[in-house]
Amino acid sequence: MAFIRILTAVAASFIGILMIVCPALAQFGGAAEPDLSGSWRSPLQEDAGPRTRGPLPADYSGLPLNDAGKALALSTSIARYSAIDRQCAMYPPQYLVLGPFGMKVWADLDPSTGSTIAYHIGAWEDRTEAVIWMDGRPHPSANAPHTRAGFETGQWRGNTLTTHTSHIKMGMIRRNGAQVSDETTLTSHYIRNGNLLTVLVFVEDPVYLSEPLPVSKDFQLNDARTVSGTGPPCSPSYEGTDPNSVAHYLPGTNPLTDELYKTHGVPKEAARGGAETMYPEYRKKLKDAYVRPEKCLSDCGLAERLRELGGPRAFEDH
Amino acid sequence: MHTRALRYLLAVPAFGVALLLGGQSTAFAQHLDSQALGDGIELFRIRPNFYVLMGAGANVAIQVGSDGAVVVDTGDAAHADRLVAELKKLTPRPIRYLINTTADADHVGGNEKVAKAGRNLRQLGNPGANVVPAAIAAAEGALLRMSVDKYPESAWPSESFPESMNLYLNDEGIEVLHQPNAHTDADSLVFFRRSDVVMAGDIIDTRRFPMIDVANGGSISGEIAALNRIIGLAISSIPIVSREAGTVIVPGHGRLLDKIDVVEYRDMIVILRDRIEHLIKQGKSLAEVKAANPALDYRTRYGNDKGSWTTDMFVEAVFNSLTADGSKQH
Ligand SMILES: [Zn+2]
Numbered sequence: 001m002a003f004i005r006i007l008t009a010v011a012a013s014f015i016g017i018l019m020i021v022c023p024a025l026a027q028f029g030g031a032a033e034p035d036l037s038g039s040w041r042s043p044l045q046e047d048a049g050p051r052t053r054g055p056l057p058a059d060y061s062g063l064p065l066n067d068a069g070k071a072l073a074l075s076t077s078i079a080r081y082s083a084i085d086r087q088c089a090m091y092p093p094q095y096l097v098l099g100p101f102g103m104k105v106w107a108d109l110d111p112s113t114g115s116t117i118a119y120h121i122g123a124w125e126d127r128t129e130a131v132i133w134m135d136g137r138p139h140p141s142a143n144a145p146h147t148r149a150g151f152e153t154g155q156w157r158g159n160t161l162t163t164h165t166s167h168i169k170m171g172m173i174r175r176n177g178a179q180v181s182d183e184t185t186l187t188s189h190y191i192r193n194g195n196l197l198t199v200l201v202f203v204e205d206p207v208y209l210s211e212p213l214p215v216s217k218d219f220q221l222n223d224a225r226t227v228s229g230t231g232p233p234c235s236p237s238y239e240g241t242d243p244n245s246v247a248h249y250l251p252g253t254n255p256l257t258d259e260l261y262k263t264h265g266v267p268k269e270a271a272r273g274g275a276e277t278m279y280p281e282y283r284k285k286l287k288d289a290y291v292r293p294e295k296c297l298s299d300c301g302l303a304e305r306l307r308e309l310g311g312p313r314a315f316e317d318h
Numbered sequence: 319m320h321t322r323a324l325r326y327l328l329a330v331p332a333f334g335v336a337l338l339l340g341g342q343s344t345a346f347a348q349h350l351d352s353q354a355l356g357d358g359i360e361l362f363r364i365r366p367n368f369y370v371l372m373g374a375g376a377n378v379a380i381q382v383g384s385d386g387a388v389v390v391d392t393g394d395a396a397h398a399d400r401l402v403a404e405l406k407k408l409t410p411r412p413i414r415y416l417i418n419t420t421a422d423a424d425h426v427g428g429n430e431k432v433a434k435a436g437r438n439l440r441q442l443g444n445p446g447a448n449v450v451p452a453a454i455a456a457a458e459g460a461l462l463r464m465s466v467d468k469y470p471e472s473a474w475p476s477e478s479f480p481e482s483m484n485l486y487l488n489d490e491g492i493e494v495l496h497q498p499n500a501h502t503d504a505d506s507l508v509f510f511r512r513s514d515v516v517m518a519g520d521i522i523d524t525r526r527f528p529m530i531d532v533a534n535g536g537s538i539s540g541e542i543a544a545l546n547r548i549i550g551l552a553i554s555s556i557p558i559v560s561r562e563a564g565t566v567i568v569p570g571h572g573r574l575l576d577k578i579d580v581v582e583y584r585d586m587i588v589i590l591r592d593r594i595e596h597l598i599k600q601g602k603s604l605a606e607v608k609a610a611n612p613a614l615d616y617r618t619r620y621g622n623d624k625g626s627w628t629t630d631m632f633v634e635a636v637f638n639s640l641t642a643d644g645s646k647q648h
Contacts, residue, residue, distance in 0.1 A: 072615035075589065085549060088556045089578045123560030141352055143360055143372050145574040147562045170582055181619050182579075207619045233557035246588040250596055251612075 034159045034192050036119050036132075039227040040219035041102040049299065052100045055176045056263055057256035060273030063178050069208030070272055074254045076177030079247035088234035091126045092171030093150045094186060097201050097217040099127060104229040110135075119154075122229030129230070132163050139166050146182050154190075161190040173203060173213060178273070181207035195221040211275045265293040355404065359397075362574065364566050365513045367488065369408060374401055375424035376570045379517050381510060383488025386414035387436070389452075390508050390517045391570075392428030401428050402435040412437035415485065417494055418456035418475065419519025419570065421463035421504040429454055429473040453477055455485075457496040459504035459535065497521065500544035501528060501570075503535025507544070509551050516551050516567045518544075522583060524572025527590075527613075527620045527632040530639060537639040538591050545584040552577035586616050594636045604637050 044051065060073055080086065096103065104122040109115070116134045123129040130149040139151055146167045154163035165186040173180050184205040191198045196218065203213040241247060249255075260271040267289040276282050352362045359373040371378040375394030378401060380387055387409050393401050405413060413436030418426050436452025456475035464474050477483070485492040490512030497505045501520040508517040520529055521544040530536040552565035554577045567575040575583075593612040602610065613621060613629055621629035 068615045068618050075615060080585065083581075085554075085577065085581045088554060088559050089581070090559055128562065129560050141354070141360055143362070143573045144352060145566070145576060146579065148578075149562065169578065183619070208615075231560050234559040235557045246585045246592075248585075248589045248592070250593060251614075 033116070033156050034161075035107070035116075036105045036161055036190055036192070036197075037107050039102070039104050039222045039225040040197055041222040041227060042100060043218060043220055044100060045218050046216070048100075050174070051098065055174050056259045057176050058254060059176060059260045059271050060174065060178050061260065061266070061270045061277045063174060063273040064209050064211040064213055064275035064278055065178060065273040066208060066210040069178070069180075069205075069210075070274070071251070072208060073176075073178040073273070074257070075248050075251065076179065077247040077249055078177065079241055082239040082241040083247070084236045084238065084241070084243065087236040087239070090128050090148045092148065092168050092180075092184075093127075093130055093152070093165055094171075094173060094180075094201055094203055094215065095127050096121065096130070097199050097215045098173065098175075101125065101127070102219060102222065102227040104225075104227045106229070120229075122227075123231040124228060125231045127231065132161070139164075150186070152186075152188075154188075159192045161192070163188045163190070173215075180205040180209060183207050187212075197221070211278070213278075263298040265291050265297075357400075359400065359404075361404065364515065364568075364574065368510065368513045368515060370568050370574065371401065371404060375427055376419075376422070376520070377517075377568050377572075378428075379508070379510075379515070379568055380405060380408055381488055381490075381492075381513065382409040382411070384411070385487045386411040386439075388415045388417070388485070388487055388492065389413060389432060390417045391419055391425040391519070392416055392432045394424045395427035398428035398431035402432055405432070405435070413452045414439050414487065416452055416454045417492075417506070417508050417517075418454065418460050419506050419508060419517055420502055421456070421460040421467070422502075422520065425519065425570070426456075426460075426464065426469070426473060430470055433472065455479070455483055455494060457504055457506045459496075459502070460506075463502070463504050463534065495547070497540065497544040497547060499535050499537040499540030500530075501536050501541065502531045505544065507548060507551070514553075514565045516548055516565060518548055518567055518569050518575075518580075520570035521545060521548065522567070522569035522572070522575070522580065524569050524575065524579075524583075525620075526622060526627055527616075527629070528587065529627050530632070530635040532635050532638050532642070536635070537642075538587075538636045539639070542584065542587055542591065545580060545587060548580050549577060549584060552580065554578060586620070590616065591636060591640070594633065595640055598637065598640055604634060607637055608633055 058074065060070065065073060091099065101124045103124070106120050108117040108120070110117050118134055119132040121130040121132070128148040130152060132152045132154045134154055137153065139153065144167060146169050148169060150165040150168035152163050152165040154161050165188065168182065168184055168186070170179060170182045172178065180203060184203060187202045187204070189200045191200065198216060198218050200214065200216040203209065203215065257268055257271060260266045261268050267286060270277055270286060352360055354360050359371065362370045362372070364370055367382050369380040371380065374397035376391050378393050379390040387405055389405065392398065413432060416429060416433055418429070433451035433454055438450035438453055441447055441450055451472065454475045455477045458478045458480050461475045461478040479494070479496065481496050483494040490510055493509040493511065495507045495509065497507055505519055505521060507519065507521070521541065523529060528541055530538060530541055548567060552567055555561055555563040564576050567577070567580055569575060590613055594607055597607045597610055597612065608630055612633060617629045623629065
């Protein structure tokens, strides 16, 4: 049931893609496996604002944060990420879908059988190289290190590669302080439909989330193969953060909790997040509290401007 | 492959096979080889000649080479014979040095048996003489604690130091660095410079909040200073950030870490210290501080409501440590 509820929460465009998946299954058939290899660009068809310029501060709406997760998010000052020791720390693996960039994928093949041992998803800015092990190897023990890419194993079922990622580090689920713990695991579905790929990730965290968080992102095969397979180097430098302290807000002192209200008229309580804010029914609850601003306050006319430009700009070369 | 590395591989057949098969996956070197040895004991090989044994009390590090074995912490007494047996499988050469990161029973419990299974370097020129056990090195505070806690003398540190001690064994420099008043007053970090491994002792416990033993000289400011020193010793994979690499930090208990993991742990401890300090400045009592639930966002991951080290005990240790130092503030 929970899965069905979550599906309903995922964007309608994704449901559309699910429907096309079934005929595609027959097309592959037999022993031949689909391939994830290629240069995949990111057309940024959903959440383009939060995924490029970033989300509003302290807007946690739509995130199934529990009380601990809400408290952690509100105590987090983004200045902490300017500390010398954190500047090159990168984002956790869910940034593949939460970030704006495309991905370059290549395979390691078994030289004797030709079967796929692993896929590599190339690094890019803020994201390290990830490996999806396809050879059935087990996940490491609980005492093994947690890495920036985590440990990911996968299996094709029809045209969907389903993977499980463990051993990840604590890190952001929204670039405004919302975080998940190092006990987080990801179940990812790489759904290939010809030249389109939908990646649907369920983020599960027993520490900071009360329900799995579904996040999806579409990719398009890029024949020009311009997506880079590695990111730029990172050298930390002084960015104004006091090296002798850790930037954070004491409980109840985060000054940015009004941003969602000031920008869109959405009540403060929605900005605090929580599982109920993921579902359409939550609108009914907000109906009386929501006051539509008299005039547009943010991103005004953006939809028209994007249409004039022929849709959201794709991150072709990234 | 040079001959020394080959010798290690031959000495540890299972790891040899794992390394040869996994040779192509260097990008995942950080998902280090590990072997379950049964009875909840696990052996990691984190460098060609460097092992970490988990599940026998505190985490134990073993560096091997032509000079013999250097062992950091000896686990608890119940596992001492097992530790000796595992050490003998890793190297045919004698155990030369034990180093203790603190004086707690789960770190020094094997001292006596492991030292006796070894052979002191002082006997290098005189192999026929009566066997002198391996040396045991620790901070002076550890020697003091072990004598007070009535350990047999053969378990006590044979070489103790007020601030630091250096060794050069098995082709690498080893720095043993006392960290005053952190987990206790007996703590040391052990930095293997060539292996690029830091043994953190109980300054880090990835399963729970650090055990700040105020009665035995521990303090929140010393704990934070110790975490900052570890962060200072460790190096991340920069500027090439697209691969997993860097210094390995081995906590006293729990999983293997890298620098950013320690930064995350340090940040949590500093944030909790700041919150409790803020409440103290508002004049709150210990009971009021506990009731304010200052560790709300970290207690699911690192706290316990029951057992030997609860969230309340951690909050109380920080409170007591701040109000004791705090004659400065008030
Ligand atoms: Zn311990």
